[in-house]
Structure formats: C-alpha cells, structure tokens
Amino acid sequence: MNDASPTDGLTFKLSDDGKLLATFEASECKPLLDEATIKATLAKQGLSNLFLHENALSNLVKRYNSPGEGFVLEIGERRDGGCTLKIDDDKMTARLTLIPPYGGAPVALFQIQLALQEKGVVRGVMIKEIEAALKEGYATERIIAQGLRPVRGIDARFQSLIPQIRERKPQVNERGIANYRDLGQLIVVKPGDPLMCRTPPTEGKKGWDITGQALMPQPGQDVQFAPGLQGVELDTDAELDPDNNSLLLAAIAGQPKLVPNGVVVEPTIALSLVDISTGNMSFDGTINIKGDVKDGMKIHATGDVFVGGTVEAAEIEAGGNIVIKGGVIGHSEHSGDPNEVSTFNAIIISKGSISAHFAENACMEAGVDIIIEEFSMHNHLTALNRVLVGKSVGKKGRIIGGITSASDLVKTAIIGSSAGFVTKVRAGFNPYLQAEQDRLKLEIEALEKEQEDLKKIIAFVLAHPEKDKNGLLNKALHTREKIEMDCTRLHVDRTHLLSEMTLAEHVQVIVEEAVHAGAEIQIGNAVWKNNEERGKGVFQIVENEIVFGNIMLSVNESH
Template identity: 80%
Template sequence: MNDASLTDVLTFKLSDDGKLLAAFEPCESKPPVDEAAIKMALAKQGLSSLFLYENSLSNLVQQYNSLNESFVLEIGERRDGVCSIHIADDKMTASLTLTPPYGGAPVGLLQIQLALQEKGVVSGIMKNEIEAALKEGYAKERVIAKGLPPVRGIDARFQSLIPEIRERKPRVDEHGIANYRDLGQLIVVRPGDPLMFRTPPTEGKKGRDITGQILMPEPGQDTPFASGLQGVEIDSNAELDPDHNTLLLAVIAGQPKLVPNGVIVEPTIDLPRVDLSTGNMNFDGTINIKGDIKDGMRICASGDVFVGGIVEAAEIEAGGNIVVKGGVIGHSEHSGDSNETPTFNARIISKGSISARFAENVCMEAGTDIIIEEFSMHNHLTALNRILVGKSGGKKGRIIGGITCASVLVKAAIIGSNAGFITKIKAGFNPYLQAQLDKLKLEIDVSEKELEDLKKIIAFVLAHPEKDKNGLLNKALHTREKVEADCTRLHTERAHLLSEMTLAENVQVIVEDSVHCGVEIQIGNSIWKNNEERGKGVFQIVDGAIDFGNIMLSVDRSQ
C-alpha cells in the first residue's frame, strides 16, 4: 500500500474552530491502515504538531476497518501553550508549570507576568528563570520567584583579649643552651588591662515574601557577662553606648582565667610543687605552693609566697610575706675569713615578713620580721624589725652560727652551741641605712676633696693675678659655691640617717635559756664577746655599754 491510495479514502483537515477532522470515503478496495500510517499522513500535511485525543488514532483505525460508509471523526485539536503559577503555603516561592503549544501560540513573557500578577506575586521575581523556561518551551514547577527570608539576629558574642597561653618551654640562649628552669613568663594582667569584648546581640534583618509582606526577624539572644566575676569590672565608658562592644577590664593584678561568658583574675597561683616541670615562677600576685621548691629554682612574686613543703637551695623573692611550713635547707661557700659573709645558694627576700619552721645555710632578708620556729643554723638573717627564733617559753629556738641582724629585737631560747661555732648577733641599727650611710660617706669624701682642691686653685690665682686666664677665678669660685652646697646637702642627709640609726638604747637581745661561748653580741657600736656559758637574760645598752641582765626585768618586745 502506498500513501496515494490512502489519501484517496482517508483525508485530514483542520476546521475553522481548530478541530482536527479525519474524513473517510468508501471505495471498492480500501487499503489497510494502522496508527503509524496515519501519523505519517498527518506529518505530510503539516498537522503532526496538533494535539491528538487519547485513543483517537486507535478508534480511527477501528472504524476505518469495520465500516465501509462515509464518516468524519474528530481526533484532535489545535491548542495554545498554557502556563500556571503555584504559590507555596508560606508564600516564599512561586513555581511555573509551562505546557508547550500543540499547533497554537506559545506562552509569552507578558502572559507569565499577568499570571504572577493575578496571584499577587510582586517581590523576588526571577526574570532569568522565566526567560530560561520560555527558551526551553517547557517547565514543571520551576521556581521563578523567591521571597527574602528574615535573618535571625546574631547572639551576643564574647571575644577574649588575653594573649593565647602558649606552652611554656625552656629558654635557649644565644649559644643554643637550654635553661630547663626558665620556661618563660606566665600570662599576667594588671589593673586596667582589657580582658574581653562582649558584642551585643543584633536585631537581625527583615525579610519579605513574594507578595511583598514584610517578615520580622527573630532577634539574637542577649547574654550579659556572667555574674560574680572576680577581679574584673565592666568599662563604664563602653557601657554608656549600647551600640558598641562592652569591655571587661582587670581591676587587680593576677593570672587571667577564661570562664563561660567572662574572665576572672586570680591574684593567686596554686601549684603542687616547683621543679623542672613547672620552671621558675614570676608572677604579679600571690603564689601558693602546696609541696616543695626544688634545688636551683627561683620564685618571684609581687604578693605573698606560701610554701607547704621544704625549700631546698632555691631563691624566693616576694613583695609581701613569705611563709615556709617545712623549712629551708641551702648550701653556702665560706672563704675562711670570719669577717666575710659566705655565699649562699638559698636566698629568701621579702618586703614583708618571713616565717619558717627551720633554716640552714640560708640568706634571709625581711622588710619587717623573721620568725623561725625551731632553729637557725649558719644563716645570714637580716630584718628591719625583729628576729624571733623559737616559741616564747620553749627551748627549741636556737641560733647557731652565722650572722643575725635586726633593728629592734633578736629573741631566741639558745644562742650559740657547745661546738663553739662563731655566732654573731647584731641589733640596734638598720643594715640598709648603713649601706646608704657608707655610700654617703664616699660621696662626702669626694666632694670635700674637690672642695679642698678648689680652695687651693683660688688661693693660687689670688696670689698670682697674672695667672687668671679665661676667667679661671670666676669659674673656680662658681664651682666652689656649688660643691659647698653639695657638701651641706650630703652632711644633712647623713645626719638624718644617723638619727634614724640611733636605736641602741631601745633594742634588746633576749635569751630565754642560755648563751654559749663564741657568741658575739653587737648593739649599735658596742660589742660584747661572750667567753663563758650563761643562762637566760637580756643584752641591752645600759649607761652607754652592753649589759647582760635579768630577763624578768627587761621589757618583752616579742608581742
């Protein structure tokens, strides 16, 4: 069968109202037909783009084969392109479904715009997506409009301003040698140092749905600095302006520690011990050590230092008090000269008081008192107020060997020993004032020597006026005037220091049990060398000389 024979009995045409009609005219021998042949015939007539009804071709084939009389069957139609808009329930998206035309007109941009307008879509329209859909000619629930969701506000944020705490490692010198005791500085803050910024929460950003409705955001959570933060305060200037970050400042010196929503400043460092594992300690505050301080370590604190264990051959320096529960054991090197102070590798220096259970081969210097519970052996003790060894009424308080210096009072149960160690007790003068006096004396000697030389120059020029060249006499007279003023000032300072040093009449060395041979007592400028065993009593100045009297008649200054 060929196409020409099929078109003789079966023709197709498009009606005025766009309907696709199939007309059959019977003949004596009609050729057989199937759906494929019908489609080919439609294509040849340019009608293949029309919409075909469901089962229309199979119905046409059935009637064609079963009837032999004329009939006209509507099998399809011309259809224009169609678009539909779907709006999401939350009105945040609009989706386009675009059906292509069947022989009709395609959907245009204006048609989609009108559809959006009918749905009330006025915001977030995605023109590029619409153009892409029109170009493709087909779309199924393609999003062509999106609303702008609100942006939740940012919660309050906390930013630490404390330098990152790095691992403490041994310092290496320029020769590449590591000092395993020096592990670097601890993080320390001082009053007024900024510690943390708190950024207030934001309100967030408003949103808008596709219908143009404004959507309000959820504000960020406002979290203030934690309550009860110790050692810190909120900067009052930053608090006045809520649009600015809130600043947390240190009000005391100490070690900062980050806590939830804030920082605290601890004026005390707690350590189990001080050894190579911790390194030397240098802290602007108080250091509390539960255990021992090992040989060769160094502690420096602006506040107090508390040691629960023993201090070996180490150094401690404190701006406050030093308390050693377990005593101090050091080593010393002697030159052999009894008048020279030995070199100690254990040094305890405090601007406040020093207390220890015992001390051996230690150099101690206290701004107020030194209090030792049991014994002081071969130490160099210096206190600007009192040195008390042992408890009042007890017999454990021994001072054996070394030099013990105090401005007001030295008190012990026993001074010296049967072994004959030379034990020196000095009281009645300030050792630091003595150093200043020595320095002043050197300055006075230099100034007086210069003054004497100037007087000789002036006398010579007056005797030989012809030698006065370039104003030598005037220069010498002017210099003499200045040096004389310096001498007067230095002598005044020396007299003031000497008045402060005059303590001998008010000081005492109290012995509550006994004094052994080899003990040397110095009060002010007077010296007593003890050459026999003595019992309890008091050394003090009586009629300008040291007297050893009954302890019951003395004034007890230990309280």
C-alpha cells in the first residue's frame, strides 16, 4: 500500500486495488478538521486526481470531528477513463462521449475501435476525429462515423428554347431605369420552330449507412409533356431519338405561352378598338387593341390583353397579362361608409400581371403583380405577389382611398392624402387561399355532422338487430368508413393550405415619401391606423407586431 504522512492522526492511503482509504487513530487532543484541509493534504500527496465518492469529504469531516474511536473510511478510488458510443436510429451517425480518467489510464484508440466493432460500425469511420478527441481528452457526442445518404434522382426537366418568354418582367433600359408599362414584346413563332426540350430523369446516387448497408436512391420522376397541348407537336425526326419524345415544335403560327410541362401556341387577334360596333370580345388566345375599350364593353381572353388607349367602365379578364398603355377610368357606388364594400363597373382581372398608366374607381385582381405608373385613386387592388404604384423616376406614385392588397409587397411614394381619405393597404395574406380555406372548413363540418348521424344509426341497429333490414348496418358502416377517409383527406388539404397561408418574414409595405392621416396598414392579422402625418419608411412584421422603420406601432388584431 502507498502510505501518506499523518494529518492530526488522519492518514490517506491508496490500496493495491485502487481504493482511497482515510485512516484515523484516536487521540485525546485533536484540532477541528474541514474539507479544505483535506483537499490540500490530498493535493500535497498527489491524490487529488482520484475519484471521490459523493459526500465523501463531508462524511469524513463529520466522522473525524465527532468523539469516538479511530476508523478506516473509503472515500474514493482510482478509475480508468471510459467511452460510450451512440448510434443514431437511422444508422447514419456514430457519436462518441469520452469519460475522463481519475488517476487511472485514459481511453486508448483500440478501445474506441473495439466499441465501434461491437456496434457493427464498419464504414465511414473518421479516424482524425477520434484522434482529435483523444488528444483533447474530452468529447460529448462527437461524430466519429458518418454514412453517405443517397441522392435522389433528378426529375425530368423541361427547358424553354425561347429565351424571351422564360420570364416576362418590366424592361430595363441602358440607364438602368425600369419601364413598368413594358413587360416585353409578344413573341410570335411559325410552324416547325423548336419550343421546348425535355431531359429524361436520372436514377440518382446510391448511399450507405455506417454498418455498410447499401441505401438505394429514389429515382427521379419521369414526367412527359403535358397532354392536350394546343398548337404544338412532338418532333418525329428519328435522328433525335423519337423514343424519348424530347423536342416540342410549333404546329401553327402564333404566340407561344409557357404552361406546366409544356408550351401552347395561341393565335392573336388585333382590333382598332372595342366598342358597340365590335360587340363584346371573347377569344381563345391573345387580344391586341390599338385604341380604347369603351364604357360597358366586356373582353375575355385566354392569353394576354394589350390596350393601347384607355379602358373606361369596362370589364377585362385574361388568362395571361393585361397591359393598358393609358389609364382605367371607372365609376363606383358607395355610401361613404369606409367599412362598406364599393361596387365597381370597371373590372380588370388577370391570372398574370396588370400594368396601367393610372387607375381610378376600378377593381383589379392579378395573379402576379399590379403595376401602376402614376396613381391609384379609390380602387380595389388585389395582387398575389406585389402592388407597385409609381415609376422609379419622374412623377411620384400615390395610393388614395380604396383597398390595396398584396401577398408580398406594396410599394408607393405616398399613401392617403391631406384630405384624410380612408386608405387601406394590406399585405401578407392570400385572399384566394382564404376562400379555399373557408370552403374546406364548411365541407369538413358537413362531413362531421354526417358522421354523427351515422353513429346514431349504427348504435340503434346494433341495439335492435331485428331492425337491420336490407343490409342497413353494412351500408352504414361502409358509408362511415368512406366519410372518415374523406375527412382525413380534407384535414390534410386544410393543413397544407394553412402552411401556404403562413405570413412570410419578408412581407413589406414600402412608402418612399409620406403616409397621411386616415391610412390603415394591415400585415397578416395586425392592423394599424394612422392618425398623423408621417414621413417615408417601411412597414413590416417583427415578432407579430407592425414596425415602421425602427418604431413598434400599436396595432389591433383582425379576425
């Protein structure tokens, strides 16, 4: 045994089997002992690096300071270092935790390698990470083995061969100034022109886990050109591998339009104006109007609508973009109550973008952007992306009165007017998704009521078997099962829809000059009403509150 020098009749010894023993020989006179003195004595004797049992020192002090005979007390021991290895459930990662030694031997490399072998880890071992952990003498769930995840194959891809229609956006001149009226010229193709090529899917790359098990990738989805594409045909040239059906050509002359997984070619109609002499226009393609659209006329096109003049109190609906070189001048009927929805006779609806020089007393709805060069006065504007009022140079944009709504961004120079018109600007929600959400809710409620009725019928038949005629119970059970499946599907659809309706962090209302009293800003469910003149700034959401510049505004919740 290793002897230590006495401390007031108390000695410390490390036994051959690694136990730390405190021995006290009783004496008539002994000073009081404390833990600090014990620690100092252990350090002096080179025993401070041993493992001490819980409450060992306090128990020793208490025993020593109490009257009585001598004693021998085990207070600690020598311990070698250890290690634990954790394997993730997916067998893709091994994590090492090192337990430091207490006067004993540290963990060696071979111990870790043995632990890996016992766990079945044969691949992806990171020797340098293990050596670094051993050198540092410390590790907590350090990754020392890593598998390789399989790489999913790439889906079949479609590439437009007409660069001009890959993205239609405001054109920028040589001085960097964007012209929000000009979304690009119409592109016209002739028969035989290549429109789109298809690249077949790939198989993906294999992976493996740390036990050496191969992980097969999910192959890319094989998607063909969409069926029923109008005005196009597949290339039948054998030299281009006809089995792949990889090239789409124009079959007629007209305007190409990108659609999911394909291109359609639409013919275009040109008119000098639309009035009572032409009658209302409905056309499966694009309509190009050089002049005005007169009061009371209606236009419907599956493609774009271009108006070179002014749109009066008319209705235009397009499956593509609507470009109005002049303005929109309509009439609205309202009582003056700011909470009452106005009725408009100038209605412009586009699944793409809408651009106009100005707009007054009109209802506009766009599937992408609404871009107005000068001003929007007493309009109801709704865009699923952005509403931009005002050019980057020249006259400043202004939104006066009405309701302006966009999912991502509303940008203008001035909101409201010194006359105090109530001007509502909303951002951060999709009105179309909200309508779909409401519809799903009603369907779910109706099915749940039907479930309750079936539950009562089933309970009644089970209680009165004699009433089960013509297989009533089986029919009810089958119907209940179908309704439960329908309910589950609708709940999934509703959950997915709710995730799409989540307010994005980047939603903004940008004001480049001033916000007048009477303006009402809503982002998501937060609403702020302005009662004083304010300068330029950006409205956005921070922690579910509306912030204007660096100012947290007092808001109300809209339900």
